[in-house]
Structures are given as structure tokens and as C-alpha cells.
Amino acid sequence: xxxxxxxxxxxxxxxxxxxxxxxxxxxxxxxxxxxxxxxxxxxxxxxxxxxxxxxxxxxxxxxxxxxxxxxxxxxxxxxxxxxxxxxxxxxxxxxxxxxxxxxxxxxxxxxxxxxxxxxxxxxxxxxxxxxxxxxxxxxxxxxxxxxxxxxxxxxxxxxxxxxxxxxxxxxxxxxxxxxxxxxxxxxxxxxxxxxxxxxxxxxxxxxxxxxxxxxxxxxxxxxxxxxxxxxxxxxxxxxxxxxxxxxxxxxxxxxxxxxxxxxxxxxxxxxxxxxxxxxxxxxxxxxxxxxxxxxxxxxxxxxxxxxx
Amino acid sequence: xxxxxxxxxxxxxxxxxxxxxxxxxxxxxxxxxxxxxxxxxxxxxxxxxxxxxxxxxxxxxxxxxxxxxxxxxxxxxxxxxxxxxxxxxxxxxxxxxxxxxxxxxxxxxxxxxxxxxxxxxxxxxxxxxxxxxxxxxxxxxxxxxxxxxxxxxxxxxxxxxxxxxxxxxxxxxxxxxxxxxxxxxxxxxxxxxxxxxxxxxxxxxxxxxxxxxxxxxxxxxxxxxxxxxxxxxxxxxxxxxxxxxxxxxxxxxxx
Numbered sequence: 001x002x003x004x005x006x007x008x009x010x011x012x013x014x015x016x017x018x019x020x021x022x023x024x025x026x027x028x029x030x031x032x033x034x035x036x037x038x039x040x041x042x043x044x045x046x047x048x049x050x051x052x053x054x055x056x057x058x059x060x061x062x063x064x065x066x067x068x069x070x071x072x073x074x075x076x077x078x079x080x081x082x083x084x085x086x087x088x089x090x091x092x093x094x095x096x097x098x099x100x101x102x103x104x105x106x107x108x109x110x111x112x113x114x115x116x117x118x119x120x121x122x123x124x125x126x127x128x129x130x131x132x133x134x135x136x137x138x139x140x141x142x143x144x145x146x147x148x149x150x151x152x153x154x155x156x157x158x159x160x161x162x163x164x165x166x167x168x169x170x171x172x173x174x175x176x177x178x179x180x181x182x183x184x185x186x187x188x189x190x191x192x193x194x195x196x197x198x199x200x201x202x203x204x205x206x207x208x209x210x211x212x213x214x215x216x217x218x219x220x221x222x223x224x225x226x227x228x229x230x231x232x233x234x235x236x237x238x239x240x241x242x243x244x245x246x247x248x249x250x251x252x253x254x255x256x257x258x259x260x261x262x263x264x265x266x267x268x269x270x271x272x273x274x275x276x277x278x279x280x281x282x283x284x285x286x287x288x289x290x291x292x293x294x295x296x297x298x299x300x301x302x303x304x305x306x307x308x
Numbered sequence: 309x310x311x312x313x314x315x316x317x318x319x320x321x322x323x324x325x326x327x328x329x330x331x332x333x334x335x336x337x338x339x340x341x342x343x344x345x346x347x348x349x350x351x352x353x354x355x356x357x358x359x360x361x362x363x364x365x366x367x368x369x370x371x372x373x374x375x376x377x378x379x380x381x382x383x384x385x386x387x388x389x390x391x392x393x394x395x396x397x398x399x400x401x402x403x404x405x406x407x408x409x410x411x412x413x414x415x416x417x418x419x420x421x422x423x424x425x426x427x428x429x430x431x432x433x434x435x436x437x438x439x440x441x442x443x444x445x446x447x448x449x450x451x452x453x454x455x456x457x458x459x460x461x462x463x464x465x466x467x468x469x470x471x472x473x474x475x476x477x478x479x480x481x482x483x484x485x486x487x488x489x490x491x492x493x494x495x496x497x498x499x500x501x502x503x504x505x506x507x508x509x510x511x512x513x514x515x516x517x518x519x520x521x522x523x524x525x526x527x528x529x530x531x532x533x534x535x536x537x538x539x540x541x542x543x544x545x546x547x548x549x550x551x552x553x554x555x556x557x558x559x560x561x562x563x
Contacts, residue, residue, distance in 0.1 A: 157415070157422045164405045164416040171403035174365060175417035175463065176391035 003251075005132045009204040011244035012139040013039070016197035017217075018224040018236030019143075019150050023190045025222075026231025027154050028183055029166030030085065032092040033218045034075065037099045038068045038191045040213025042198025044103065044110055047208050050119035057122040057129055057138065060199050068195025069188040071099075076187035080180055083169065096215055103210040115209025122203045131204045139200050146193060151233060153189070162186055227275055229282025238283050246271060315379030317342055318471045318500035319395070324363055324373030326356075326524075333359050334370070334524040339502075341471070346493065346501040348515035348532065350508070352545055355521040357504045358400060361473050364502075365397045366390045377471055391417070394470030398460040398477055400504070406449035410440050413448050414462050434462045439488045454485030461489060465496075472501045478510045490514060508536060520544075 017035055024030045042064035049060045079091035103110050110116065121130045129135050153159050164172040165179035172179055202208050220243060228239025250264050275283060314320065319341040326334040334356045341347055349357045362368040364375050366387040375382040382390050405413050414431050421427045435441045438458040443451060448459060461477055478486050493501065493514060505511050511518060511532060518535040520528035522544050528535050535541060 157419050160408070160412055160415055161417060161419070163408060163412075167405040167407055168403050170367070170387075171399065171405065172416060173387040174367075174391055174397055174399075175467065176388050177417050178388050 036217030038194035042195030065192040069192035072191035229284040351521035397473035404448035
């Protein structure tokens with residue numbers, strides 16, 4: 001059942017993208033519209049490696065992470081010089097447009113609008129990993145590593161300083177925390193992680209072209225993260241599963257093709273609106289968090305402010 | 309300007325001036341903290357106390373003058389670098405990391421040393437000392453005011469500061485929280501502290517020396533009892549003096 005496996009692998013790719021974006025929004029307080037583009041960077045990097053050098057999937061993953069991370073530097077370093085979050089958002093939009101244009105126009109490398117195809121079946125340690133169950137297994141292992149890695153980072157001293165910077169950069173800097181430098185680091189890591197998802201896409205679909213890595217993809221990933229709950233362990237995972245399952249599930253319903261798009265979009269929109277009304281902070285937000293009950297207190301001025 | 313004994317001087321502010329758009333907020337301020345203990349910075353609203361803190365900590369760059377700590381020049385350094393030299397401050401408006409737990413707030417900036425048992429023990433000890441242990445897992449935004457104020461102090465004490473600047477740490481505290489704060493400061497009598505404080509009972513209780521600021525200038529500097537018994541300063545503190553409130557408002561807008 002190739003369709004089901006495609007949905008699973010692309011669903012896992014979406015989870016990785018959502019985790020990557022949650023590292024930015026949930027941990028660092030930065031919103032990037034370039035996630036979909038880094039997804040594409042990973043897919044193109046893998047395709048080029050498979051076409052010209054080796055069919056090794058691990059090499060493609062490492063290369064995609066490095067290329068994604070390095071490519072983020074010229075975008076995040078100038079963008080993060082400004083302390084205003086909106087600057088980063090606008091810079092990410094601009095960057096996404098530029099890279100999208102490069103995908104479509106750099107014919108000798110990316111194949112232009114035709115894209116890249118015809119690469120060999122990916123291998124891991126010489127074993128072939130064709131699309132289908134073998135790739136589902138490898139993808140599952142990868143997504144577990146990514147989720148665990150993100151949790152470790154978020155809970156580390158590094159992640160703590162980053163979360164502190166998100167809450168109050170000035171207070172954090174007064175405690176010796178270099179907020180700008182941490183933000184550059186997290187943006188580079190998150191871009192590398194998003195590129196990993198692109199490798200899974202290329203391995204499953206066997207073909208990459210610019211139409212799959214647009215701002216629309218970034219919007220979808222943002223919806224996944226917000227829907228699931230920012231900064232929570234399973235939030236991005238749940239959001240990605242729901243927003244992958246809706247269109248996938250609708251294909252099993254008998255709908256006249258001319259209405260499919262309309263119904264899909266409406267269902268999408270309705271579910272997002274309903275969830276936002278019912279759980280404004282996301283489905284997983286606050287679950288499993290035991291809030292300590294505060295003892296009653298009174299604020300009273302200790303003594304009068306008079307003196308002398 | 310630097311002398312040999314400067315390397316033993318915890319903090320030296322030399323001729324610091326600060327102005328915005330022609331309005332002077334600080335004028336030739338000289339403050340030297342020579343020994344240990346608490347020096348209170350007192351003055352009417354708008355005297356430039358918080359601006360002076362911001363200049364010392366690198367949040368504002370003075371238009372003239374220099375700041376030294378143990379012989380090292382602080383002026384021109386970033387706030388992070390100044391913290392790296394052991395000069396730490398609290399904020400009048402708390403500025404806690406609101407979504408982080410109390411324990412996490414105390415651990416910010418400790419980096420890899422958090423892996424060491426000694427650091428974890430130090431954090432535990434401070435939480436205990438400042439009556440915060442029972443709030444350990446509570447998010448900072450859910451804290452009662454007194455505990456939130458104590459947390460701002462715990463957050464800097466954990467770094468073993470060489471110089472500590474406290475901006476109204478006792479404001480609005482209940483008596484229990486204040487006594488906890490006062491005890492913690494008195495226990496660290498060898499730590500050089502500058503305290504901005506409006507409550508003069510607190511100043512009498514904690515500080516051995518008072519620097520009186522008005523209109524961005526140091527107008528008196530001496531032992532606490534002597535300064536707080538001067539009628540002319542009382543008149544400025546409560547009366548018509550200190551006309552530079554507007555100037556400080558401008559300074560705050562520029563931060």
C-alpha cells in the first residue's frame with residue numbers, strides 16, 4: 001500500500017519540520033517563514049548527492065544538516081542584529097522568496113522547474129532503503145532522534161539561557177547570557193533540522209521540484225506547531241499528525257473531484273478554528289503539567305516610606 | 309587616571325555624565341566604593357539613581373566619564389561582559405523570566421557549571437536561604453510579590469558577584485520577606501553592594517554609607533546617620549528639590 005507509506009513518511013517529515021519550527025518559536029521565541037525553504041534545501045542537497053556521488057542516505061542526512069545550517073547563516077546573522085522580532089520574520093520571508101527563486105532558476109544544479117529525478121534507491125550501510133516500509137522504519141528512527149535531541153537541547157543549560165533570553169533579553173544579558181549569539185546558534189540548528197526532513201521527502205517521492213517547498217509549506221508547518229501547542233514535547237508531533245491526516249483521510253471519502261479541494265480546505269480551516277477556540281494555547285499545551293497551588297498571600301508595605 | 313590601588317577598588321565611577329537631547333541626567337558623578345558593605349544611593353524621584361545603575365552595568369553608555377571595577381575598565385563593555393567581570397544588578401521592575409520556574413530563573417547564565425554538584429548545591433542553598441524552596445517549581449509569573457523580589461536577588465547571588473547593585477529590592481515586600489532579604493545581605497557583609505532605596509528605614513537598617521543624588525549630581529556622601537539627619541537633604545528629598553524628574557523620564561525612554 002504505497003499511498004499509506006507515502007503519507008507516513010511525509011507525515012514524519014512534517015513532524016521533523018514542526019519540531020524544527022518549535023525549537024525556534026517555542027524555545028527561542030523566533031518565528032521563521034523559511035522552514036519550507038530549508039525543507040527544500042535538504043531535498044535538493046540529497047538529490048544532488050544521490051545523483052552525482054553516492055546513494056548513501058546517512059551521507060545525505062549529514063550533508064543536508066550542514067548545508068541547511070550554513071545557508072541559514074547569511075540570513076540569520078544580519079536579521080538577528082536587530083532586537084525586533086518582526087525583523088526576523090520579514091528577513092525570513094525575503095530569504096524564502098530568494099531561495100525559492102534559486103530552486104526554480106538555477107537550471108544546471110536544481111533542474112529548474114523540471115526539478116531533479118532519476119536518482120538511485122537510497123542505501124544505509126550498503127542496504128537498500130526503498131520507499132515503503134524500509135524508509136518508514138528509517139524515518140521513524142530519525143524522527144525519534146530529532147524529538148529527543150530537541151528535548152535535550154531545550155532542557156540543557158544552553159536551552160535554559162535561550163528561554164530566558166526569549167522571556168527577557170535585557171535581564172538575561174545582565175546575567176552574562178549572550179542572547180544574540182544563542183539565537184544565531186538555534187536558528188542554524190533549526191534550519192539544519194528542517195533540511196533533514198527534505199532528505200526523507202526526496203527518498204520517498206523520488207523527485208524534487210520547486211513547487212513543494214514554498215511559503216505555503218511554511219504556513220502549514222506553523223499551523224501544526226500552533227495547533228499542537230508551542231514549546232511542548234508532543235505538541236508539534238500531534239499538530240503535524242492531525243494536519244497530515246486530514247487531507248490523507250479525505251482521499252478515502254468518495255467526493256466528486258471538483259469538490260475535493262474545496263472540502264479539504266474548508267475542513268482544514270474549520271478544524272484549526274475549532275481547536276483555537278477550544279484550546280487557544282494548542283492541544284498539548286499545559287497537559288501533564290502540575291501547577292503548584294500558591295498559598296494565599298497579602299502584599300503589604302513593610303513600613304512607611306517616610307524617613308528622616 | 310588608573311592608580312595602583314584601583315585594582316582593589318570594587319567600583320569606581322569617574323566623572324560620569326549622561327544626557328539626552330541637551331537634558332543632563334547625570335553630571336560629573338563620582339562614586340567610589342572602596343570597601344565592603346552596603347552603600348545606599350538615595351535621592352528624590354528623577355535624581356538619576358537608576359540611570360547611574362544603567363551606566364555602571366553597560367545598559368547605557370555615558371557621554372563622558374569612566375567606570376572601573378577592580379582596576380578593569382567597564383565603560384564601553386557590553387552588559388554580558390560586565391556581568392562576566394562579576395558586576396551584577398537587579399531591576400526595580402523585577403524582569404524575571406516569567407515562563408521559567410523559580411529554580412530555572414536561578415540557574416540562568418550558570419552554563420556548564422550546572423553539571424557540577426557544587427553548583428546544584430549552591431542553587432539549593434540559595435533557594436532555601438531566600439525562602440524560595442517551596443516555590444521551586446512555580447513559574448515566576450505566578451509568584452507572590454515578596455517571593456518574586458527575593459528571586460531577583462537569588463538570581464544574582466548565585467553568580468557569586470564581586471559587586472552587587474540592588475535597585476529597590478525591598479519595595480512592596482511584606483515583613484517576612486524583608487527580614488529574609490536583610491539577613492541574606494547582612495550575612496554577606498564582605499560583598500560590596502550599592503543599594504537604591506526609597507525607604508529610609510531600610511537604608512538605616514542596611515547601609516553604612518549614603519550617597520545622595522539630586523538632579524543628576526552627587527550632593528552629599530557620608531555615613532548614613534550623618535546624611536539622613538541633615539535637614540537640607542530632607543528638604544530636597546521631600547520638598548521642592550530634584551527638578552530633574554523629567555530628565556530621568558527621558559533617560560528611561562532611551563533605554
